[in-house]
Amino acid sequence: MSTREILFLEAIREALREEMRRDESVFLMGEDLRIWGSPMGQLQGLWEEFGDRRVLDTPISETGFVGAGAGAAVLGSRPVVELMFIDFFGIAGDQIYNQAPKLRYMFGGRMKVPLVIRTVIGAGNSAAAHHSASVYSIIAHMPGWKCVIPSTPYDAKGLLKTAVRDDDPVMYCEHKMLVNTKGEVPEEEYTIPFGEASIKREGADVTVVALGWMVHKTLKAAEELSKEGIEIEVVDPRTIVPLDRETIINSVKKTGRLVIVDEDHERCGIGSEISAIVSEEAFRSLSAPIKRVTTPTVPIPFSPVLENAVIPNEERIVKAVREVASFA
Amino acid sequence: MEITKETLLEMYRKMQLIRYFEARTKELFAAGKVPGFVHLYSGEEGIAVGVCSALRQNDYIGSTHRGHGHCIAKGGDVKYMMAELYGKETGYCKGKGGSMHIADFDLGILGACGIVGGSIPLSTGAALHFKYNGTDQVAVTFFGDGATNQGSFHESINLAAIWDLPVIFVCENNKYAESTSISSVMKVEKISERASGYGVPGITVDGNDVIAVYETTLEVVERARKGKGPTLVECVTCRHQGHYEGDSGTYRTKEMVEECKKRCPIKRLCTFLQEEGFSSKKEIEDIDKSVEKEVEAAIEFAEKSPWPKPEDALTDVFVSPYY
Ligand SMILES: Cc1ncc(C[n+]2csc(CCOP(=O)(O)OP(=O)(O)O)c2C)c(N)n1
Ligand SMILES: [Mg+2]
Numbered sequence: 001m002s003t004r005e006i007l008f009l010e011a012i013r014e015a016l017r018e019e020m021r022r023d024e025s026v027f028l029m030g031e032d033l034r035i036w037g038s039p040m041g042q043l044q045g046l047w048e049e050f051g052d053r054r055v056l057d058t059p060i061s062e063t064g065f066v067g068a069g070a071g072a073a074v075l076g077s078r079p080v081v082e083l084m085f086i087d088f089f090g091i092a093g094d095q096i097y098n099q100a101p102k103l104r105y106m107f108g109g110r111m112k113v114p115l116v117i118r119t120v121i122g123a124g125n126s127a128a129a130h131h132s133a134s135v136y137s138i139i140a141h142m143p144g145w146k147c148v149i150p151s152t153p154y155d156a157k158g159l160l161k162t163a164v165r166d167d168d169p170v171m172y173c174e175h176k177m178l179v180n181t182k183g184e185v186p187e188e189e190y191t192i193p194f195g196e197a198s199i200k201r202e203g204a205d206v207t208v209v210a211l212g213w214m215v216h217k218t219l220k221a222a223e224e225l226s227k228e229g230i231e232i233e234v235v236d237p238r239t240i241v242p243l244d245r246e247t248i249i250n251s252v253k254k255t256g257r258l259v260i261v262d263e264d265h266e267r268c269g270i271g272s273e274i275s276a277i278v279s280e281e282a283f284r285s286l287s288a289p290i291k292r293v294t295t296p297t298v299p300i301p302f303s304p305v306l307e308n309a310v311i312p313n314e315e316r317i318v319k320a321v322r323e324v325a326s327f328a
Numbered sequence: 329m330e331i332t333k334e335t336l337l338e339m340y341r342k343m344q345l346i347r348y349f350e351a352r353t354k355e356l357f358a359a360g361k362v363p364g365f366v367h368l369y370s371g372e373e374g375i376a377v378g379v380c381s382a383l384r385q386n387d388y389i390g391s392t393h394r395g396h397g398h399c400i401a402k403g404g405d406v407k408y409m410m411a412e413l414y415g416k417e418t419g420y421c422k423g424k425g426g427s428m429h430i431a432d433f434d435l436g437i438l439g440a441c442g443i444v445g446g447s448i449p450l451s452t453g454a455a456l457h458f459k460y461n462g463t464d465q466v467a468v469t470f471f472g473d474g475a476t477n478q479g480s481f482h483e484s485i486n487l488a489a490i491w492d493l494p495v496i497f498v499c500e501n502n503k504y505a506e507s508t509s510i511s512s513v514m515k516v517e518k519i520s521e522r523a524s525g526y527g528v529p530g531i532t533v534d535g536n537d538v539i540a541v542y543e544t545t546l547e548v549v550e551r552a553r554k555g556k557g558p559t560l561v562e563c564v565t566c567r568h569q570g571h572y573e574g575d576s577g578t579y580r581t582k583e584m585v586e587e588c589k590k591r592c593p594i595k596r597l598c599t600f601l602q603e604e605g606f607s608s609k610k611e612i613e614d615i616d617k618s619v620e621k622e623v624e625a626a627i628e629f630a631e632k633s634p635w636p637k638p639e640d641a642l643t644d645v646f647v648s649p650y651y
C-alpha cells in the first residue's frame with residue numbers, strides 16, 4: 001500500500017470528502033464551516049466542492065443545530081455536525097443527553113440515529129476553562145453514544161469514515177494539539193473498525209493505556225524509560241465506546257502492570273472505568289496496583305504554569321511507570 | 329440633562345485606555361507574552377464606555393469573550409487585567425482566567441465569558457437578586473449579534489420581561505459572528521426588533537456615538553430602577569481587528585475595514601470635544617499621555633509579577649478544601 005505524509009486535519013478533510021462523494025445523504029453543519037472551513041481549517045475546500053446544500057453554516061444555536069442533526073438522521077440523512085469545542089456540549093445538553101442517544105432505545109429499536117458530532121477536545125494552549133476540556137468520559141457515561149478519540153492522521157481518517165457509516169450517534173473528538181501534526185496515511189481507501197485498539201509500541205514490562213494527545217506524551221516517556229531498562233507497551237484504545245477490553249487485558253496479562261494516561265478529569269473518568277475492568281477481569285495477572293495519570297477534577301486553568309500543572313506530562317507518566325514497575 | 333465636560337473627558341479617557349491597552353495586548357500576544365485566545369474590542373469602545381458611564385459603581389455588568397473594554401469601562405484596573413492576561417499570580421483571577429475570564433465583584437464586574445450567550449442568564453440573575461432584595465441597582469448584560477441566536481438570550485429576556493427585572497440587554501452588533509455575516513444567520517433587519525416578541529422595548533443606537541449610547545442608557549436605566557423592567561438596546565458597531573488574534577479576516581474586504589476605522593468612536597468624540605470647545609488639543613494630548621503611562625506601568629507590573637504556584641491549580645474549586 002502506498003502512503004504519503006499528511007496533516008491530521010487533512011486526514012479529517014479527506015475522510016469527509018470521500019464519504020460525501022460516496023453518499024449523497026452525508027452533509028455538514030456547524031458554525032463557520034464555509035469561509036473558515038471550521039476554525040482550524042479541517043473542512044477547507046469542502047464548501048467549494050459540495051456547495052451550500054451540503055455545507056450548512058449555522059447560527060450560534062447549539063441546541064437547535066445538534067438537535068436538527070439528530071432529527072434529520074432519524075429520517076435517513078447522515079449529518080456530520082460540528083460542535084466547536086466539547087466544552088459546549090452542555091448548551092445542547094438536552095439533545096446530547098436525552099434525545100439523540102436515547103431515541104432508538106425509547107422507541108423500542110424502531111429507528112436509528114446515524115449522527116456524527118465532530119468536536120475539539122484538549123488543553124495545551126492556555127485556552128482556559130471554557131475551551132480546553134477533554135470530557136469525553138461524560139459522553140461515554142451516557143447510554144447511546146459511541147465515542148472516538150484518534151491520535152494519528154491514519155486513525156483519524158479511518159475512524160471518521162467508519163463514524164459516518166455507523167448507524168448510531170458517534171462523538172468524534174479531535175485533539176487541538178494534534179490537528180496540525182503529520183503522519184503516514186495510505187493513498188488507497190480504508191476504514192478502521194470501532195472497538196479495535198492499536199498497539200503503538202510493544203513492550204514486556206508495563207502496559208500503558210493512553211488516548212489522544214496522551215499517546216504522544218506516553219511514547220516520548222517510553223524512550224526515557226527504555227534507557228532505564230523499562231519497556232512499556234502503549235495501547236491506544238482509539239474508541240472508548242466500544243472499548244477493546246480484550247487487547248487491554250491481553251497486554252496486562254503479558255506485563256502484569258498497568259498505567260492509564262488520560263487527559264480527562266480523574267473522578268469518574270474513562271481511566272477509572274478501564275481500571276475497574278482490568279481489576280474485575282484480570283485481577284490475578286496484576287503484580288502491582290493500577291495507576292492513573294490524569295487531570296485533576298478542576299476546570300482547566302488559563303496560566304501556562306497552572307495548565308502544565310494539571311495536564312499529564314512526560315514527567316508524571318515516567319514517575320508513575322517507575323512506581324508500578326518497581327512494585328514488588 | 330446637560331452632559332458635563334468632566335463626563336465627556338472621562339469617557340474619552342476610558343475609550344483611549346481601552347484602545348491603548350489592546351494595541352499593546354496585540355503586540356504582547358504576537359511576542360508570545362500573552363497566551364491563549366485574545367479577542368480585541370477596538371472600534372467598539374463607544375458601547376462599553378457609553379453604557380458604563382451611565383451606571384453606578386454598585387450596578388453590575390456581565391461580559392463576553394470580547395471583554396477587555398467592558399472591564400476597563402466599569403473601572404477595572406489595567407494593572408490587574410494585564411497581569412491576568414500574562415497568567416500571573418497578581419492578576420484579577422490569580423492567573424486562572426485569562427483574557428476571556430476576568431471579573432471584579434467590587435467594581436460590579438460579574439465576569440467575562442468564553443461561552444457565547446453564557447453570561448446573559450447570569451446578569452439576569454443579578455437583576456433578580458436586586459429585585460428580590462428591593463435595591464435600586466441594575467444589571468447590564470453585554471453580548472454580540474451572534475449571541476442573540478442562542479436560547480439563553482431568548483429565555484433570559486423573557487424571564488426579565490415577565491418579572492420586570494432591572495436588567496438592560498445591550499447587544500453589540502458588529503455584524504459578524506467570527507467569519508459569519510449576520511445576514512446569513514438572522515432574518516430580522518434590526519436585532520432590537522427581537523424585543524417585541526417578549527413585550528420589551530427595543531432601541532437601536534449608533535454604537536460608535538458614545539454620547540448617544542450614554543444618553544440612551546441613562547433613560548433605560550432610569551426605567552429599570554423604577555421597576556419598569558428590561559430594555560433591549562442594540563448598538564450598531566464594527567470591529568477594527570479580526571475576530572481574534574490570528575484571524576486572517578478574509579470574510580471582510582480591506583475597504584470594509586477601512587470604512588469601519590473611519591467611523592472610529594474615539595476620533596468622533598475627539599473631534600466633537602474640540603469643535604464644541606469642550607477641550608483644547610493640549611488637554612486631549614495630556615489624556616493620551618496619561619493613558620499610555622498607565623498601560624506601560626501595567627505591563628511592567630505584569631512582567632515583574634510572580635507566576636502562580638503550580639499547586640494553586642487545585643485551589644478555588646470549592647469553598648471547602650479541594651478533594
Ligand atoms: C456556545 C459557543 N458557541 C460557539 C463559540 C465560538 N465563538 C466564540 S466567539 C463567536 C462569535 C460570537 O459572535 P457575536 O456574539 O456576534 O460576538 P462578537 O465576537 O462579534 O463580539 C463564536 C461562534 C463559543 N465561544 N461559544
Ligand atoms: Mg458579532
